[in-house]
Amino acid sequence: xxxxxxxxxxxxxxxxxxxxxxxxxxxxxxxxxxxxxxxxxxxxxxxxxxxxxxxxxxxxxxxxxxxxxxxxxxxxxxxxxxxxxxxxxxxxxxxxxxxxxxxxxxxxxxxxxxxxxxxxxxxxxxxxxxxxxxxxxxxxxxxxxxxxxxxxxxxxxxxxxxxxxxxxxxxxxxxxxxxxxxxxxxxxxxxxxxxxxxxxxxxxxxxxxxxxxxxxxxxxxxxxxxxxxxxxxxx
Ligand code: FPP
Numbered sequence: 001x002x003x004x005x006x007x008x009x010x011x012x013x014x015x016x017x018x019x020x021x022x023x024x025x026x027x028x029x030x031x032x033x034x035x036x037x038x039x040x041x042x043x044x045x046x047x048x049x050x051x052x053x054x055x056x057x058x059x060x061x062x063x064x065x066x067x068x069x070x071x072x073x074x075x076x077x078x079x080x081x082x083x084x085x086x087x088x089x090x091x092x093x094x095x096x097x098x099x100x101x102x103x104x105x106x107x108x109x110x111x112x113x114x115x116x117x118x119x120x121x122x123x124x125x126x127x128x129x130x131x132x133x134x135x136x137x138x139x140x141x142x143x144x145x146x147x148x149x150x151x152x153x154x155x156x157x158x159x160x161x162x163x164x165x166x167x168x169x170x171x172x173x174x175x176x177x178x179x180x181x182x183x184x185x186x187x188x189x190x191x192x193x194x195x196x197x198x199x200x201x202x203x204x205x206x207x208x209x210x211x212x213x214x215x216x217x218x219x220x221x222x223x224x225x226x227x228x229x230x231x232x233x234x235x
Pocket of ligand 1: 012015017054056057060074078
């Protein structure tokens with residue numbers, strides 16, 4: 001089996017999964033969080049090098065105060081637990097997104113986790129928190145414009161490589177494969193620049209139920225695809 005080098009996942013369906021069980025949405029997030037721990041182990045075992053998950057979007061602040069507070073609580077405990085998961089999997093963890101919006105203690109935990117795991121290289125795990133692709137691009141463009149204005153970058157020299165170095169994902173290869181759970185057929189402002197050539201996989205399975213067998217099923221589908229963008233196919 002040809003395993004994608006970089007898999008991006010939109011973790012969707014925690015709320016509906018919980019509702020179907022007669023439970024509060026927060027229960028779905030707790031189960032979704034637990035599944036995130038397992039999936040890192042599975043990715044490592046299967047030989048995936050990069051995993052990027054969409055855990056909290058720039059739009060998710062619009063959810064009820066109760067739900068947002070519940071998610072923040074979950075992030076706090078997860079970021080702490082993730083030190084062990086990083087050590088176990090020799091996994092480097094990075095957070096992408098505008099993390100300045102989070103409470104200082106959450107920002108500190110992110111910094112601690114990134115520093116702790118920075119030399120691990122067996123799995124590269126990116127967590128998108130307060131992430132939106134348009135926001136990421138705008139933040140990058142603002143910095144790039146400042147560097148152009150100060151003469152650090154010449155406008156005529158700006159190419160894809162230079163532009164990418166201003167994104168949150170600088171240095172991380174583009175995703176080969178994107179999985180979205182729970183039936184929605186949208187990108188929802190996720191890695192728009194980075195996924196120009198990515199293969200997409202949509203499944204009705206809700207995130208808390210997306211286990212290793214579902215992951216293998218998805219990778220098998222990926223293997224059926226002919227990934228020759230722009231070139232002549234079938235040669
Ligand atoms: C989508 O389900 C999920 C989220 C907005 C949050 C994702 C969070 C987790 C998987 C758990 C915590 C993650 C970390 C990094 C600790 P939804 O609420 O949109 O479900 P619905 O579409 O059924 O309403």
